[in-house]
Amino acid sequence: MIRDTGVLLRHYLRQVFKQKYGLVITAAQPLFFLVLFGPLFTRIGSWEVLVPGLIIQLGLMSAGMAGFGIVVDKRFGVLDRLRATRTSRLALLLGRVLSNAAVLLVQATALIAVGYALGLRAPVVGVLLGLAMVIVLGISLASLSYAAALSVPKSLFPSLASTVVVPLMLLSGAFLPMSMAPDWLYALSRANPFTYSVDAMRELFAGHFLTPTVAVGVAVTAAFTAVSLLVGTRIFGRANA
């Protein structure tokens, strides 16, 4: 299982890094926000608040859209060809998901580097812990994206995914802290697991490591990932997926 996951991971990573412009294009939107919105935002807030939000935006754009890849593979019979081999269903999913997480890690690192150039002053330990969270988020977002891509009609997935991403992004408080929101909006944002990830990452970037917010963020993110992987493998292994 682990060996097959590794084989698939290497295959997918080779494909991704061969198409470098694809890597840049998915990361372009958060980078635009960083460069063109950041200087405005930091009049009222700080880079340490903005960058974690943009990382979530990046995750939703990058790993959240991973399902596109499998729509193509299904359409061209590649998925069935792999499913007809002895490879475990979990490895078939993990190989893809880990490659998406790795891509997200590279993009997030680039985002943070640009952030530093612009004035971000987060402690290294906080950033590293934040990046660890990015990997976990990438895994869960990509699993869910694949599950959705295999569950809805293939013509619907692209528009569905790009629409669902918007409320998730806004409700996570990615652009402005949700403490400023009216009550109903605040309550809604608490139902979004990414809210807790953003909050925790902001604490980490601020240099606060052992706080309840971080603990809750880590717990919610971990639980969300476990559920996403479970759903992902269930749907991936489903006989007619």
Place this chain on the structure above:
Amino acid sequence: MTFKGGVEAVRGISLDVAPGEIVGFLGPNGAGKSTTMRMLATLLRPTSGTATVAGHDLLSDPSGVRRGIGYVGQGTSVAPFTPIGEELVLQAQLAARLGLDEARARVRELMALLDLEGLEHRIGASLSGGQQRRVDLAFGLLHKPSLLILDEPSTGLDPASRAALWEHVKGLGITVLLSTHYLEEADALCDRLYLIDKGVVTASGTPAELKAGRTLDEFYLEATR
């Protein structure tokens, strides 16, 4: 096999294929050939029924079935944008559990056997239909399965490519279950045939038995009327 939404695609098909035989499915579009083959390849779970495929129980040991069979689905399974060499090596690493060097060697061997030499750096979309179908065959053969399932392997190919494909299938020397719309293909290639219509087997036997003095075309048109 009943699909969600109530389409009963296959109802009670019973068949057996002896080692070394080439057995063919004939039948009109929508008869249930692909559904049956996908069930036998563990890609679709039958709503009822049992089968032993390549010595393994389909329901309790799908992984054993997958080790023993090569499945080549209807339509190509060649990834359009990846070099076929890379894709074949990946398939060899997964299906045959080969290390990278052994996988590469096995891919070279099969590419030579199937007249695909020199194409390893080409992306799938740039190959001709006949070349794509031979790559599909290679995918199915990398792990030396004891049973090869071929769903309409020659549909859409020009006569020369089709003939080349037949030669390759005939030369394999393993058990083959294939579906086809070409009656002359069924006649030339298959030891035995099953005629499937609306999810049931309506006739079976050797090509000679089914023809019984007529041409296979005459038999087919009569049987599917």
